[in-house]
Amino acid sequence: MSRNEKKPGRTTRAEGCALFQYRLSSDLLTVILCSRGGALETLAIDIGNTRASWACFKGSAITSRGQLESFDGIGSVDLSWGDIETIGIGSVDPDACRRLLAVLESVTGIVPIQMTNGAEVPIPILLPDPASVGTDRALNALAWSRREPGRGAVILxxxxxxxxxxxxxxxxxxxxxxAPGLDLSARALATGTALLPTAERSVAEGPWGTDTSSATSGGIAILLAGGARALRDRVLGGLDADVATVVTGGDGDRISSLLGPEVLHLPHLTLEGIALGAHERQGGVGD
Incomplete structure (x- = not known):
């Protein structure tokens, strides 16, 4: 039986709703999968450190998607179900991935393909310990290499x-x-000082901030953009000419706007990698 073959006696819920509940740390995340018809191929689920997102793919096209900003409280996702043949999970939280995998398998009869470290992603990793590479980093590289064969990239x-x-x-x-991201940097500044508030998610116009809020939010964003640019340039120095600069992630829009017009913003790159990785892991070929 293949990893994604439906178990005997189990049926995929092509109609109605299936309520999935699993615990992420101390919080309960509820995922509601609802049928609306149509032939879908792959459900990709990305569990990050602070967010979970999903997308349904028909071939290489996203037919529906959603995102949870955090794992606080109860979130619900109304997901077009249809005839999903493959489920892929990419996660930087192996415990959360195992819990979700068990629930998905018990409800749908499909054994999801999980990728929780770089060694489980079907891409060459030229490092001594591929398993130490974060899943999301390897998935991004996989997605880019299939999008643009023969062209390297710096992926932020x-x-x-x-x-x-x-x-x-x-x-x-x-x-x-x-390096630390925007929100992590903001939380560290707020918790490590006596009076500074948590920075807002905006950058004021002008040469400097005119109050504490604009000074902290702008300072963090501009500092991170400068650091990202410096790291990007350092990586470019080790690659061949004519490589792309690609930005993804939850704060990708903010970073890309500060890096310049040459940046290619691909917000769903990790989800693409999950869908591709799931198919390649099971020996299938995407449309």
């Missing part, structure tokens, strides 16, 4: 952490850099 993923990674022209993951 702006989430809880900011990662800046190198992908060769041959589609190999070479390594990269890891």
């Amino acid at each position: 993923d702006a989430g809880t952490a900011l990662t800046v990674d190198a992908v060769s022209n041959a589609g190999e993951f070479l390594g990269g850099w890891i």
Whole structure:
């Protein structure tokens, strides 16, 4: 039986709703999968450090998607269900991934394909310990290498952490850099000082901030953009000419706007990697 073959006696819920409940840390996340008809192929679920997102793919096209900003309280996702043949889960939280995997398998009869470290992603990782590479970093590299075969890239993923990674022209993951992301930097500044508030998610116009809020929010964003640019340039120095600069992640829009017009913003790159990785892991070929 293949990893995604439906178990005997189990049926996929093509109609109605299936209520999935699983615990992420101490919080309860509820995912509601509802049928609306149509032939869907792959459900990709990305569990990050502070967010969970999902997308349904028909071939390479996203037919529906959603995102949970945090795991606080109860979130519900109304997901077009249809005839899903493959489920892929990419997660930087292996415990959460295992719990979700068990629930998905018990309700749908499909065994999801899980990727919780770089060694489980079908891409060459030219490092001594591929399993130590974060899943999201490897998935981004996989998605880019399938989008643009033969062209390398610097991939900046702006989430809880900011990662800046190198992908060769041959589609190999070479390594990269890891730094705190925008929200993590804001929380660290607020908790590490007596009077500074948590920074807002905006950057004021003008040469400087005119109050504490604008000074902290702008200072963090501009500092991070400058650091991202410096790390990007350092990675570019080790790659061949004519490579792309790609930005993804929950704060990708903010980072890309501060890096310049040459940046390619691909907000769903990790989800693409999950869908591709799931198909390649089971030996299938996407449409």
